[in-house]
Amino acid sequence: MTEGTSEQSSSAALKPSDFVHLHNHTFHSVLDGLTKIHDLVDKVKELGMEAAAVTDHGTMSGILDYYKTAKKAGIKPIIGIETYVATRSRFDRDPGKDKQRFHLTVLAMNNTGFHNLMKLSTRANLEGMYYKPRIDHDLLEELNEGLIVLSGCASGEIGVALKEDDYDRARDIAKWYKSIFGDRYYLELQDHGHPKSNTHWDVQAKINEGLIKLSKELGIEMVVTCDGHYLTHEYQDAHEILLCVGTGSYLSDEKRMSLKDFELHLTDPRDIIDHWGEEFPEVIRNTKKIADRCDVEIELGRILIPKYPLPDGENEHSYLLRLTYQGLLQRYNGASKEEAEKLDPDEIIPKLSDEVRERAEMELGVMGNMGYEGYFLIVQDFINWGKSQGIVFGPGRGSAAGSIIAYALNITDLDPLKYGLLFERFLNPDRISMPDIDVDIQDTRRDEVIEYCAKKYGEDHVSNIATFGKMFGRMAVRDVARVLEVPYAESDRLAKLVPPPNQGRHIPLSVSIKEDADLRNEYENNPTAKEVLDYAIQLEGTIRSHGVHACGVVIAPDTLVNYIPLEMAQKGVVATQFPMGEVEELGLLKMDFLGLSNLTIINNAMRIIRKAYKKEINLSELPLDDKKTYELFQRGDTTGVFQLESAGMKRYLRGLKPTTFEDIIAMVALYRPGPMQFIDSFIRRKHGEEEITYLHSGMKNSLKNTYGILVYQEQFMQISKEWCGFTGGQADTLRIAVGKKKIDLMKKVKPEFVEGAVKVGGATKELAETFWTQLEEFANYCFNKSHAACYGFDCLLDGLFEGALSPDARLWRRL
Secondary structure (H helix, E strand, O other): OOOOOHHHOOOOOOOHHHOOEOOEOEOOOOOOOOEOHHHHHHHHHHOOOOEEEEOOEOOOOOHHHHHHHHHHHOOEEEEEEEEEEEOOOOOOOOHHHHOOEEEEEEEEOOHHHHHHHHHHHHHHHHOOOEOEOEEOHHHHHHOOOOEEEEOOOOOEHHHHHHHOOOHHHHHHHHHHHHHHHHHHEEEEEEHHHOOOOOOOOHHHHHHHHHHHHHHHHHOOOEEEEOOEOEOOHHHHHHHHHHHHHHHOOOOOOOOOOOOOOOOOEOOOHHHHHHHHOOOOHHHHHHHHHHHHHOOOOOOOOOOEOOOOOOOOOOOHHHHHHHHHHHHHHHHHHOOOHHHHHOOOHHHHHHHOOHHHHHHHHHHHHHHHHHOOHHHHHHHHHHHHHHHHOOOOEOOOEHHHHHOHHHHHOOOOOOOOOOOOOOHHHOOOOOOOOOOOOEEEEEOOOHHHHHHHHHHHHOHHHEEEEEEEEEOOHHHHHHHHHHHOOOOHHHHHHHHHHOOOOEOOEOOOHHHHHHHOHHHHHHHHHOHHHHHHHHHHHHHOOOEEEEEEEEEEEEEOOOOHHHOOOEEEOOOOOEEEEEEHHHHHHOOEEEEEEEEEHHHHHHHHHHHHHHHHHOOOOOHHHOOOOOHHHHHHHHOOOOOOOOOOOOHHHHHHHHHHOOOOHHHHHHHHHHOOOOHHHHHHHHHHHHOOOOOOOOOOHHHHHHHHHHOOOOOEHHHHHHHHHHHHOOOHHHHHHHHHHHHOOOHHHHHHHHHHHHHHHHHOOOOOHHHHHHHHHHHHHHOOOOEOHHHHHHHHHHHHHHHHHHHHOOHHHHHHHHO
16 A cells, blocks of 8 residues: 555544444345344444444435434434446346446435435336346436445446456546546545455455555545444354345355455444554545535424315315215215205204214314324325225224214214224324324225326325335244255244244244243254354344335325335335335325225125125115124124134134124124133123123223223223323323333323322222233233224124125135
């Protein structure tokens, strides 16, 4: 290496915070990066650094998670990507010329750069995909504003040219980048090319020498990076296993892709200072200089709802008011659609009962204050359009069934007043959160509804939502065992020893090898099992694939790429790079369009009835007290009936002999791991064979419909309101604290709950705390009553058709 100046010759003043890792891969570099984001941030902080970049291969999918995690930890997040640059144009796909691509490190300097980075990543995926998502020089020139570019690793354009001893080409490439980016372009030295590196690589040393020469000749500043792929040196072997999983090779393959010749972990900045500080301290200081130049702020929690096209003379508030009251007149007063549409809200309101009017006024007030009126107009529009096209929708599912406005607008088909469904379960007036309406659609026509939304709001405003397939316990064991060439029978046996998820929650392998006796015995006494499990523990939780969420669709008020980067998913459809939760955090309108074969079957049953009996069925008018349907349930004759066709459920139905819709709702909620222990007691209490008891008389009103047994989240919300004096918002906060086991929130809510039970409910402190303990246990299996009610509605629909069809038709339905 060449000598530095006397000013550069001392590294005494350098400290860990003077260095910033600008080239890091997390597990979002699928099957190439091993570092988990929380671990990365913790390690950066532990090593005394104040900032770090995430630059995953060809994707920004981990950026929002990293941004939030780093901010929370007091680490400055630098948003980046290691993109792929096409050999020629991003549109060229000649296998002889375009299979090669170059790496380039790109960082967002400001919010303009962040938006340009999203556009680069999106267009690389949607326009440049050829083996990998590629950009080209045209895109870099078009979208360069606000971006800082590093020349990349040994696979970068300049790195490849220098490897091939083509210095003139390397110089021309560097001159082009400087002409576009100016002082926002840096030459990227890599630490494993330094003589002091534990895994010194001659090729990288050669590239570094060329970069230093270019820097002097062209006046381009340099930085040093480490190209981190895993957290510490201890993960190096596990990273090799991960590469084998990604390439479908065995660890023993001599010609497989391997990075074991390099240390690609999050290097201690003290080592970097030791390597570079004496001769080239500026390559360290420049990393901090770049970090100081970068300042991206991502705004979360906005309300990004598309504008619903309104009739002349209407605004969102007035139009929602009109549709709501017209719908309420039809739902509760039996008016026809034609009659209702002739009346204004002022004419309708006096005709409604006090209960209906007060509930509607409360809900409309909350929606108006939260800014969600447009949301409801959008949802009712595509549902009512779909129904007008003969598409079968479910009756509604989840917390939206607690809204009388959703019922009035035909979004749901269950009366929330009749079944005691709480609006606060859907929208908490004390907490701003985007509404969540799950829409079930017959699976053969789901795409028509999405296409309708795309045409109405813009093709580039609508997209599917990505989901990440992760490598959990059993899959991690199977993957590692295959790479290590463990015989399949042994691999299968070992994987089956891994305990299944508990209550839907995966148990970490590191916990299972201690708490599960069989797995612990295998780990302690079988060397092969120990090797497999040790690697599997290190790999567990990494992302294995990107897919498309089964029902998630996002609808934006403007071109989606202005808010979120997009990718081409495996199914050949456009999807967001961020998963469902992060789409919601940005404030974008997320809809669950779930295609259900059940609804297609119901539609086919209606077609058979229409053809065989010349009778048109209106699903919303089917009675929920049909005697023959309940007789069918009482016999357990429920093969083909949604949620009620398992052998165990049939046995319980024969014992329960349901006579009301509430019986079906409760059975759907109880027939799951956890609450199943209460089914026998529930049945005995229904038939008067066991005394119905209550912990306190103040709970009777909330629990009487389930014979004194706590079954639903809504019940303890109602108890908190009636027994503890909670508001609806406080009751929903309690639901979140208990249901999601948020320890800090539970500590805050518990004293208020106990104090309220004593002052309002007349309970003793000991009894209130006893019930709180029961609530904590109940949280392991509690069920949303709105879900159960809607599932029960589906069951009744199935049951009605099951009883109505001829034997031949019923046989066809089951097939």
